[in-house]
Amino acid sequence: MSAATVTRAERDAFVARAQSRGTRRVARSVGSASLLLGSGFWGLFLVVSVAVPLVVRQAGGVMGGGVMTGAEYAASWFALSLGMIALSGLTVPHLAAGGTRRSMYGGALAAALVAGVAFGLAYAVLLLVERGLFGALGWSWDQLGSGLDAGGAWVVVTGVAEAIGVVVYMLVGMAAQAAYRTHGVWTGTALLVPGFVLVVLVDHATRLGTFSDAFGTLGLGGDQAPVALGLVQALVVLALAVGWFWWQVRAVRLRPAG
Structure with a gap:
């Protein structure tokens, strides 16, 4: 009775297929959850951005700006969560089932990129909806x-900048979770600092988000930053x-546990 001989090429092909399947499963799991929860998030902002101006108009008031600026701040933190x-x-079911860290990384990264594009597009579209409603109300x-x-x-650049910011925040959230799982509470908390620096930097580069106002107040970055420079800086932060x-x-x- 002879044992079946498996060549190196066959073994490598099997490993590659398993790696690809694991990556797709992670991407599908994380991506679908992000899009589902994201649709609820943006749906809520759609309702609010339409309802608030109508209520104000009914009361005889006038608004100079809409409520979508709230989404600018909330979307990134929602993505981090x-x-x-x-x-x-x-993490636990993936690794316990034999999945690799590389496939988990690749799938989660792909899901974050998809979520970023979807969030950026939703933000841009809702800004146009809000502007159109304001125009209709005079x-x-x-x-x-x-x-x-x-x-x-502006709407294209704003959407792209929002997308980059969302991806950075989401990756920082994932990295923080991995750090806590690996190192525990104290070291995991200390490792929040590099992630915090990344979210501050992407807000500064895009001039969007929570920390952009802080930079403006300190005189470290005005609203008139060149578009190309800001987007390049944001892409560098994304790579980091x-x-x-x-x-x-x-x-x-x-x-x-324990």
Whole structure:
């Protein structure tokens, strides 16, 4: 009785297929959850952005700016929470079932990119809806908050900047969850600092989000930053966030409870 001979090429092909399947499953799991919860988030803002101006108009008032500026701040933190929750529920079953850290990383990264594009598109579309409603009511509309000075292409640039920011926040959330799982409370908390720096930097680059106003107040970044420079800076921060996420995931391990 002879044992079947498996060549190196066959073994490598099998490993590659298993890796690809694991990556797709993670991407599908995290991506579908992010899109489902994200649809609820943006649906809520759609209702509010339409209802508030109508209520104000009914009361005889006038608004100079809409409520979508709230989404600018909330969307990024919502994405960070999504990242933490997604990786928290995924890590144990994925690794226990034989999945690799590399496939978990690749799938989660793909899901974050999809969520970022979807969130950026939703934000841009809702800004247009809000502006159109203001026009129909005979009001002038100004985009509240900051943002890169893009002239007529403001909606495209704003959507792209929001998408990049959402991806960075989501990756930072995932990296934080991986750090806590691997290192425990004290070291995991200390490792929040590099992630915090990344979210501050992406807000500064895009002129969107919670920390952009703080930079403006300190005189470290005005609203008139060149579009190309801001987007390039944001992409650099995104690359750093991708690397930071991999650095945490590559060493993630399951720790016993207690």
